[in-house]
Amino acid sequence: xTAQIAVLNGDYIGPEIMAAGLKVLAAVTxxxxxxxxxxxxxxxxxxxxxxxxPLPASTLATCKxxxxxxxxxxxxxxxxxxxxxxETGLLEIRKALxxxxxxxxxxxxxxxxxxxxxxNEDPVDFVIVRELTSGIYFGTPxxxxxxxxxxxMRYTENEIERIVKVGFDMAMKRRKHVTLVDKANxxxxxxxxxxxxxxxxxxxxxxTYDTSYVDAASMKIIADPGQFDVILTENLFGDILSDxxxxxxxxxxxxxxxxxxxDGPALYEPIxxxxxxxxxxxxxxxxxxxxxxxxxxxxxxxRQDLSDTIMTAVDxxxxxxxxxxxxxxxxxxxxxxxxxxxxxxxxG
Amino acid sequence: xTAQIAVLNGDYIGPEIMAAGLKVLAAVTxxxxxxxxxxxxxxxxxxxxxxxxPLPASTLATCKxxxxxxxxxxxxxxxxxxxxxxETGLLEIRKALxxxxxxxxxxxxxxxxxxxxxxNEDPVDFVIVRELTSGIYFGTPxxxxxxxxxxxMRYTENEIERIVKVGFDMAMKRRKHVTLVDKANxxxxxxxxxxxxxxxxxxxxxxTYDTSYVDAASMKIIADPGQFDVILTENLFGDILSDxxxxxxxxxxxxxxxxxxxDGPALYEPIxxxxxxxxxxxxxxxxxxxxxxxxxxxxxxxRQDLSDTIMTAVDxxxxxxxxxxxxxxxxxxxxxxxxxxxxxxxxG
Ligand SMILES: CC(C)[C@H](C(=O)O)[C@@H](O)C(=O)O
Ligand SMILES: CC(C)[C@H](C(=O)O)[C@@H](O)C(=O)O
Numbered sequence: 001x002t003a004q005i006a007v008l009n010g011d012y013i014g015p016e017i018m019a020a021g022l023k024v025l026a027a028v029t030x031x032x033x034x035x036x037x038x039x040x041x042x043x044x045x046x047x048x049x050x051x052x053x054p055l056p057a058s059t060l061a062t063c064k065x066x067x068x069x070x071x072x073x074x075x076x077x078x079x080x081x082x083x084x085x086x087e088t089g090l091l092e093i094r095k096a097l098x099x100x101x102x103x104x105x106x107x108x109x110x111x112x113x114x115x116x117x118x119x120n121e122d123p124v125d126f127v128i129v130r131e132l133t134s135g136i137y138f139g140t141p142x143x144x145x146x147x148x149x150x151x152x153m154r155y156t157e158n159e160i161e162r163i164v165k166v167g168f169d170m171a172m173k174r175r176k177h178v179t180l181v182d183k184a185n186x187x188x189x190x191x192x193x194x195x196x197x198x199x200x201x202x203x204x205x206x207x208t209y210d211t212s213y214v215d216a217a218s219m220k221i222i223a224d225p226g227q228f229d230v231i232l233t234e235n236l237f238g239d240i241l242s243d244x245x246x247x248x249x250x251x252x253x254x255x256x257x258x259x260x261x262x263d264g265p266a267l268y269e270p271i272x273x274x275x276x277x278x279x280x281x282x283x284x285x286x287x288x289x290x291x292x293x294x295x296x297x298x299x300x301x302x303r304q305d306l307s308d309t310i311m312t313a314v315d316x317x318x319x320x321x322x323x324x325x326x327x328x329x330x331x332x333x334x335x336x337x338x339x340x341x342x343x344x345x346x347x348g
Numbered sequence: 349x350t351a352q353i354a355v356l357n358g359d360y361i362g363p364e365i366m367a368a369g370l371k372v373l374a375a376v377t378x379x380x381x382x383x384x385x386x387x388x389x390x391x392x393x394x395x396x397x398x399x400x401x402p403l404p405a406s407t408l409a410t411c412k413x414x415x416x417x418x419x420x421x422x423x424x425x426x427x428x429x430x431x432x433x434x435e436t437g438l439l440e441i442r443k444a445l446x447x448x449x450x451x452x453x454x455x456x457x458x459x460x461x462x463x464x465x466x467x468n469e470d471p472v473d474f475v476i477v478r479e480l481t482s483g484i485y486f487g488t489p490x491x492x493x494x495x496x497x498x499x500x501m502r503y504t505e506n507e508i509e510r511i512v513k514v515g516f517d518m519a520m521k522r523r524k525h526v527t528l529v530d531k532a533n534x535x536x537x538x539x540x541x542x543x544x545x546x547x548x549x550x551x552x553x554x555x556t557y558d559t560s561y562v563d564a565a566s567m568k569i570i571a572d573p574g575q576f577d578v579i580l581t582e583n584l585f586g587d588i589l590s591d592x593x594x595x596x597x598x599x600x601x602x603x604x605x606x607x608x609x610x611d612g613p614a615l616y617e618p619i620x621x622x623x624x625x626x627x628x629x630x631x632x633x634x635x636x637x638x639x640x641x642x643x644x645x646x647x648x649x650x651r652q653d654l655s656d657t658i659m660t661a662v663d664x665x666x667x668x669x670x671x672x673x674x675x676x677x678x679x680x681x682x683x684x685x686x687x688x689x690x691x692x693x694x695x696g
Contacts, residue, residue, distance in 0.1 A: 087533045117467050117570055136484075136501065142536045147505045149540035153484065154498040183584070185435045188490045192497035215587045219595040222465050222570065236531070239563045240588055247567040 003036035003301055006063045006265070010072030011045035011079075011086065012274035013284035018072040020286030020337040021293045027341040028297070028306050039066060043093070044074030044086035045274075054082075054089025060096055063265060068300040069097070071269040072289060076276045095133050099259035099267055100159065101166045102130040102238065106225070106245040106255075111318040115250030115327055122226035127174070128245060129167040129230055130238025132259055134159045135189070137235045155189050155234065160196045162262065167232035168204045177208045177229035181217045181237055193234065214241070221245055246271055253285030253326045254314075256292035258299055266300050268292040282332045285324040287314055290340060313343035351384035351649055354411045354613070358420030359393035359434065360627035365618065366420040368634030368685040369641045375689040376645075376654050387414060391441070392422030392434035393622075402430075402437025408444055411613060416648040417445070419617040420637060424624045443481050447607035447615055448507065449514045450478040450586065454573070454593040454603075459666040463598035463675055470574035475522070476593060477515040477578055478586025480607055482507045483537075485583045503537050503582065508544045510610065515580035516552045525556045525577035529565045529585055541582065562589070569593055594619055601633030601674045602662075604640035606647055614648050616640040630680045633672040635662055638688060661691035 007022070009015045022038065029036065041059040042050045051058075054074075063069050075086040093099075108116050108124040139152035171178045180197050182190035194211065201209040212220065214237045220227060221244050233241065246255050252272045260266035270288030278284055290310060298307035322339045323329030331339075355370070357363040370386065377384065389407040390398045399406075402422075411417050419441075423434040441447075456464050456472040487500035519526045528545050530538035542559065549557040560568065562585045568575060569592050581589065594603050600620045608614035618636030626632055639662060646655035670687045671677030679687075 085533070091534070119465050119467060137534055139498065144536045144540055148503060149536045150487065150500055150502040151535045151537050152498055152500055154496060156496040158495075183587075185433070186439070186485055187499045188492045188497045189499050192492055215591040218566065218588050218592040219600070222592065222595045237588075239531075240566050240585075243563040244566040244570065244592065247570045252567070 001035070003034065003068070004066045005036055005038050005296075006066035006069045007038050007040040008043035008059070008069065008071040008074075009040060009046060010043075010074045010274060012073070012076050012276045012279035014044075014072035014074060014274050016279070016282065016284050016333055017270065017286045017289040018070070020333055021070065021289035023337055024290045024310060024340060024344070025293045027344050028309055032306060034301070034303060034306065043071070044089050045076060045079050047089055048079055048082055048084075048086065054084055054086045055092045055096070060093065063093065063097060066265045068265050068296050069267040070292065070296065071267055073270055073272060073274040076274045091137065093267070094259060095138065097264055097267065098133065098261035100131060100133040101163055101260050102132040102242075103170070103258045103260070104128045104130070104242045104245070104255065104271060106249060108249050109315065111315050112249060112251055112254070116248060117250050118222055118225075118248050120225060122224070124225045124248070126225065126228035126245070127170060127230050128238060128242045129163065129170060129232045130242055131159065131163045131233070131235050132238075133235075135235035153187070153189050153236070155192060157196060160193055161200065164197050164200045164232060167230050168200060168207055171207045171230045172204065175229040176206050178210075179217075179228055179231050180209070180211045181214050181231055181233040181241065182211065183214050183237075184211070185213060189234070197232070217241060218244060221248060242271070251287075251327060253324065254287035254291065256288055256295050258295050260299070266296070268296045282334065283324050284333050285326045286333050286337050290314060290337070309344055309347055310340070312347070313340045316343050349383070351382065351416070352414045353384055353386050353644075354414035354417045355386050355388040356391035356407070356417065356419040356422075357388060357394060358391070358422045358622060359426075360421070360424050360622035360624045361632035362392075362420035362422060362622050364627070364630065364632050364681055365634045365637040366418070368681055369418065369637035371685055372638045372658060372688060372692070373641045375692050376657055380654060382649070382651060382654065391419070392437050393424055393427050395437055396427055396430055396432070396434065402432055402434045403440045403444070408441065411441065411445060414613045416613050416644050417615040418640065418644065419615055421618055421620060421622040424622045439485065441615070442607060443486065445612055445615065446481065446609035448479060448481045449511055449608050450480040450590075451518070451606045451608070452476045452478070452590045452593070452603065452619060454597060456597050457663060459663050460597060460599055460602070464596060465598050466570055466573075466596050468573060470572070472573045472596070474573065474576035474593070475518060475578050476586060476590045477511065477518060477580045478590055479507065479511045479581070479583050480586075483583035501535070501537050501584070503540060505544060508541055509548065512545050512548045512580060515578050516548060516555055519555045519578040520552065523577040524554050526558075527565070527576055527579050528557070528559045529562050529579055529581040529589065530559065531562050531585075532559070533561060537582070545580070565589060566592060569596060590619070599635075599675060601672065602635035602639065604636055604643050606643050608647070614644070616644040630682065631672050632681050633674045634681050634685050638662060638685070657692055657695055658688070661688045661695070664691050
């Protein structure tokens with residue numbers, strides 16, 4: 001069986017780091033009994049430029065037939081005035097592929113500790129499980145009138161149940177601790193989340209379950225991030241907290257994410273933007289994309305072995321200070337990528 | 349004229365730090381041609397215990413007639429199962445007094461730098477101007493049904509205009525820079541805020557005006573907080589970001605806030621909670637309440653001089669390491685308070 005991978009190259013630095021990720025994919029799968037086919041299709045700004053649409057129907061069709069989607073950073077000033085901006089394509093593809101669970105690892109590894117902007121020295125290793133296809137991002141009505149505007153944060157029982165299960169299942173494979181983040185002292189939707197989560201938590205007696213208000217959570221992520229294992233939360237809170245969490249690692253340019261549904265392809269992408277300011281200079285950090293490839297191999301293709309090979313090579317490149325300027329280094333995108341590939345070939 | 353001050357003592361450590369604040373108020377106003385009368389009234393948990401209501405009608409009446417309201421930390425586990433919890437009283441008093449602007453200074457002073465959990469060494473001195481009586485906190489409909497729940501984020505033009513003006517007026521007295529924080533790539537209300545804010549910004553040609561998405565802002569507060577002067581934002585984003593901002597100072601226990609409307613009394617309160625775990629031990633940090641008193645003197649009673657006297661004495665107590673355990677010290681609430689009063693008396 002050949003793994004079918006849709007490739008959405010992204011904008012500005014997007015194609016540069018995608019190229020790096022694909023080179024690593026080629027290297028790590030060589031003679032590893034893993035066949036794959038790449039299907040590059042336009043999306044985001046590239047979609048607008050080539051087909052007048054951030055999510056062209058043909059792109060969506062390709063993604064739906066794929067086993068996994070690799071997406072690079074999209075958007076940028078070029079499309080600021082576009083009627084449907086690149087980000088719209090992102091929201092639409094999430095919805096169309098039913099990618100309701102966004103998983104973001106937040107790790108401060110010993111190699112990365114020096115880049116962290118916080119003084120904390122405890123081990124940090126948690127995952128944010130963010131609901132991705134509902135809440136205020138998609139709720140109706142959403143209206144702009146002459147003298148007022150409104151958005152609706154809306155959640156159904158089913159939408160909450162399925163993401164809560166993802167969170168608790170993930171905790172079972174980790175340190176068995178789930179923290180639900182909400183604003184249950186104010187919001188009806190949060191109270192509803194609490195009710196449903198408490199019910200499901202009862203099915204996971206081994207998992208320690210607690211809750212935190214979102215304002216308090218935004219403090220804890222800075223003051224004591226080591227306390228978290230799985231942070232489970234709704235779409236908007238997850239957006240804010242996962243970026244904050246990424247920041248404490250000091251290495252935005254190195255963080256991958258996975259978005260998945262119950263079936264159909266999962267989508268893997270860097271968490272950062274398309275960095276128009278450094279595009280074309282060959283110095284974009286490829287680690288987020290390379291780690292997205294690793295996440296894909298482990299989660300969509302059951303090849304934890306290949307994923308581990310990549311991650312070990314990535315850590316070695318950081319230890320050896322072969323890093324791009326965002327991590328204080330002087331290496332180029334290509335140099336980092338080639339170093340990682342060399343390590344992979346030695347191991348393989 | 350006698351300044352009429354409503355005093356809402358709060359719960360757990362609330363009364364302990366209120367007592368400290370009032371002692372400092374007495375000391376700093378001695379022979380300063382400032383007469384005041386205190387009107388202690390039950391509120392929050394105390395309101396529930398004494399009158400069955402977190403915001404008794406008589407308390408609200410007293411506050412409405414006052415020139416300023418001093419409020420200490422409220423809430424706690426004792427009232428977790430209450431039908432109307434202490435926090436409800438907080439939301440109601442904000443609405444009833446029309447306190448639509450919440451102002452929170454975020455400063456890392458040289459004396460406080462050592463307590464900051466972030467490595468950043470740049471000067472940090474910004475103010476968060478948070479809309480406090482609208483948005484998803486108060487928007488209707490808000491409903492919980494059998495299989496779904498919803499909240500509504502709603503803003504009118506008037507509600508936005510008045511808070512935006514507070515933000516720009518504040519910037520004019522500071523470094524003349526306003527950052528509007530929103531989620532305009534997703535929310536209709538955010539786009540509406542942008543439209544109105546851009547219009548009002550045109551009336552302040554001296555003010556540099558920019559915007560940031562809330563997820564990006566949550567990163568910048570950690571990575572480069574020195575870039576901000578005035579952060580202007582809606583209720584929910586302000587709740588999250590102002591707590592995050594408080595955390596980077598490493599001194600939650602020292603931060604005051606002001607909530608005000610166009611007329612009527614303003615309200616001054618610590619930003620932290622009632623800390624049930626340390627209540628009754630005499631070790632609560634009184635600085636947040638003492639600085640709330642200073643903020644009140646400057647803003648409600650036009651006595652910047654008395655406010656400065658307090659703030660100078662507070663900084664000296666920190667410099668001299670006369671601080672409570674939250675700042676790594678061994679002093680008690682009383683010792684800190686008395687030290688500050690001694691400094692005030694020497695200066696006065
Ligand atoms: C681009 C934007 C719509 C998106 C979001 O808010 O979900 C982004 O911030 C993210 O987190 O993937
Ligand atoms: C207690 C709670 C309702 C309140 C809020 O969210 O506004 C608090 O967090 C605050 O910021 O004053």
